[in-house]
Amino acid sequence: LQIPRRIVQEMLAQAVAELPNECCGLLAGCVADGLGRVVQRYPLVNAAASPKEYLSQPESMFAAHRDMLGRGLDIMAIYHSHPTSDPIPSRSDHERNYSPNVVNIIISLKASEPSLRGWWLADGKHQEAEWDVIEEDL
Numbered sequence: 001l002q003i004p005r006r007i008v009q010e011m012l013a014q015a016v017a018e019l020p021n022e023c024c025g026l027l028a029g030c031v032a033d034g035l036g037r038v039v040q041r042y043p044l045v046n047a048a049a050s051p052k053e054y055l056s057q058p059e060s061m062f063a064a065h066r067d068m069l070g071r072g073l074d075i076m077a078i079y080h081s082h083p084t085s086d087p088i089p090s091r092s093d094h095e096r097n098y099s100p101n102v103v104n105i106i107i108s109l110k111a112s113e114p115s116l117r118g119w120w121l122a123d124g125k126h127q128e129a130e131w132d133v134i135e136e137d138l
């Protein structure tokens with residue numbers, strides 16, 4: 001999965017802006033030659049408004065899906081932040097897994113430098129997903 005640097009920075013900014021709560025959102029793009037490339041970020045409303053969990057507000061989810069459909073984009077990743085814990089999927093992240101086919105990005109703000117990790121979640125297990133930051137913007 002390739003993510004433009006600008007979109008990574010926007011995710012980090014959103015995570016900081018929504019402190020002390022978790023933030024959430026979607027990354028959409030397309031797959032070419034077996035490689036997914038993100039072109040668009042959709043910040044979602046965390047309906048849980050909690051520092052410990054997130055719940056994507058359905059209205060913001062539908063609006064993102066509608067826009068993706070119109071642009072011919074697919075969901076590449078879903079992201080959320082962990083304001084005070086490591087970027088490792090929690091039990092509720094497993095329970096609320098959006099899809100085993102979409103990368104779960106977790107932004108940790110626990111340390112002074114934020115860290116991001118991507119995961120594939122399935123059957124209560126998580127496996128690190130490969131992703132790269134790319135400089136080029138589409």
Ligand SMILES: [Zn+2]
Nearest residue numbers: 080089090093
């Ligand atoms: Zn989480």
